[in-house]
Amino acid sequence: MNLTNASFFDLSHYVHASLFVAEEYPWQALARLKSYMTEYPWPQIAWPQNPGPLPATLVLHDTLLLAATDLTIEFGDATKGRLKVFREGVLLEGASVLMAGAVLAGGPLSIGKGVLVESGAFIKGPVIIGDQSEIRQGAYLRGHCLVGARCVVGHVTEVKHAIFLDDAKAGHFAYLGDSILGNEVNLGAGTKLANLRFTGGDVLVKTPDGPISSGLRKFGAIFGDKVQTGCNAVTNPGTVLGKKSIVLPNTTAPSGWHTSNSLIR
Structure with missing residues (x-):
């Protein structure tokens, strides 16, 4: 049984x-x-x-916030490096865009290069957002969110006290509490990672050798690299999925450790 970080993530x-x-x-x-x-x-x-919401679109270039009034923005796919900002025809390398209507609600904030924050996103720090990520309309990041490079926090997706490794995507109607998404994880629409036991106490991780206490009262799920969930999938607190596992649509994944390449149906 190998339940160490090295077996779940390429870091x-x-x-x-x-x-x-x-x-x-x-x-x-x-x-x-x-x-x-x-x-x-x-x-x-x-x-x-x-x-309240930003009254006008802002562009972050290096450490300067610029008004977008004299800039030209091409709203391509940020995760593919296609978000581009020009000033008088000159490309501002690595510029990020915070659209009018986004809310920055206090706490420290770090936004990488080439990031798009759409109107209606609500970000409450501390939050770190890596290069070329998208925070889409209606996303809710409510503290201690660490988002890697080329990630997506999508429409009506709520994230709290969670970690995204690079290229992880939670595109639509998801909830991630106290959870980790590995590299290239993709969550189907409506995926919910439950993080609190009805009966209270620390969340246990079930294994073939017996339960392991996580030491955490709130603990959602760990998804190793390239895990995928179908639409409306749900995980119980303390679900730990090895690399390349799949949770089928409309399925509730039982808590505990599931080996790499597991199919949860």
């Missing part, structure tokens, strides 16, 4: 790999997420301080 290119320890259980990264963010070198950016 060789992940900017935040130091959050994980190779021989630990993967959920232990969740236990140190808050302290990691407390010590994070947040960029010094003069984010708008007025409450």
